[in-house]
Amino acid sequence: MNAQEEFQAVLQAAVQQAVQWRNEGPSIPAIPPASAAQLRELFDIGLPENGRDPLKVIQSLADAAVPGLVSNTHSNFFAWVMGSSDPLGVAADVLTSAWGQNSGMYQTAPSSAICEEIVSKWLLELLSLPPSCSMAFTSGATMASFICLAAARSEVLARIDYDLEQEGLTGAPAIGVFLGEQAHATILAGLRYLGFGSKQLIKIAVDDQGRMLANDLEAKITAFSGPKIIIAQAGHINSGAFDPFEEICLIARIHDAWVHVDGAFGLWAQAVPKLKSLCKGVEQADSWTVDGHKW
Numbered sequence: 102m103n104a105q106e107e108f109q110a111v112l113q114a115a116v117q118q119a120v121q122w123r124n125e126g127p128s129i130p131a132i133p134p135a136s137a138a139q140l141r142e143l144f145d146i147g148l149p150e151n152g153r154d155p156l157k158v159i160q161s162l163a164d165a166a167v168p169g170l171v172s173n174t175h176s177n178f179f180a181w182v183m184g185s186s187d188p189l190g191v192a193a194d195v196l197t198s199a200w201g202q203n204s205g206m207y208q209t210a211p212s213s214a215i216c217e218e219i220v221s222k223w224l225l226e227l228l229s230l231p232p233s234c235s236m237a238f239t240s241g242a243t244m245a246s247f248i249c250l251a252a253a254r255s256e257v258l259a260r261i262d263y264d265l266e267q268e269g270l271t272g273a274p275a276i277g278v279f280l281g282e283q284a285h286a287t288i289l290a291g292l293r294y295l296g297f298g299s300k301q302l303i304k305i306a307v308d309d310q311g312r313m314l315a316n317d318l319e320a321k322i323t324a325f326s327g328p329k330i331i332i333a334q335a336g337h338i339n340s341g342a343f344d345p346f347e348e349i350c351l352i353a354r355i356h357d358a359w360v361h362v363d364g365a366f367g368l369w370a371q372a373v374p375k376l377k378s379l380c381k382g383v384e385q386a387d388s389w390t391v392d393g394h395k396w
């Protein structure tokens with residue numbers, strides 16, 4: 102077999118495994134049958150001295166992995182908020198890997214750059230967000246919020262003539278970070294990466310659905326002097342509740358605060374006419390996070 106024939110053979114073997122996995126559907130237990138000890142034994146065949154027959158590599162990967170796979174690609178899998186992958190997306194993923202582009206910039210991957218540009222434009226249209234927004238794909242909502250909050254941190258400091266990129270965080274003026282008492286745990290992780298300790302955060306009272314109370318926000322923001330960031334939420338992880346964005350954005354405008362919205366799964370309501378009212382006013386925020394896998 103030459104290299105091309107070998108590539109075709111392993112790809113076909115992998116596709117066959119993929120189709121089989123997805124065909125098994127409801128018969129796959131939600132909880133994988135193998136224990137951690139069994140999986141370790143299946144995977145740890147010892148570090149091979151030499152390369153192995155590629156077809157055997159694919160087969161042994163499947164033999165080791167399948168007993169430990171969670172059936173979250175199945176359309177009846179409802180745990181957490183991950184969603185199942187779309188068959189077309191899976192097929193496109195194969196192509197993306199085969200093309201193997203370095204998608205860091207236009208020069209190394211013109212098609213990736215233009216594809217990203219057009220998808221960004223479509224997403225902003227789908228989510229009814231201002232077309233002038235910049236957009237980036239990240240590994241998930243945690244990193245998306247981290248990036249948005251990093252932008253917020255620089256911008257609110259720049260508004261008081263503090264150049265964070267030049268002067269650094271040590272010695273920077275204190276920023277008031279206002280967020281609902283039930284903000285998602287990943288927001289707290291992102292804030293920690295950005296240098297905000299838990300004790301520095303200003304928690305806003307919420308109702309029984311975890312929705313931020315605008316009057317508490319107003320009282321606490323009025324009592325704070327200095328640069329401010331407000332973090333609101335579209336879709337509470339347990340109740341599905343949406344914060345009152347119109348009121349929050351009005352308060353933010355009065356106090357010159359940046360508003361970030363964690364819309365990991367709830368921002369998609371913007372694309373559904375009968376649910377759009379849940380997001381009323383969300384487009385007035387400064388930054389938003391949304392997850393493709395929570396569609």
Ligand SMILES: Cc1ncc(COP(=O)(O)O)c(C=O)c1O
Pocket residue numbers: 182240241242243244285287288336337338363364365366392
């Ligand atoms: C409201 C909310 N924010 C953030 C996240 C974190 O998302 P990711 O796992 O994509 O980082 C989740 C995940 O469930 C979420 O529900």
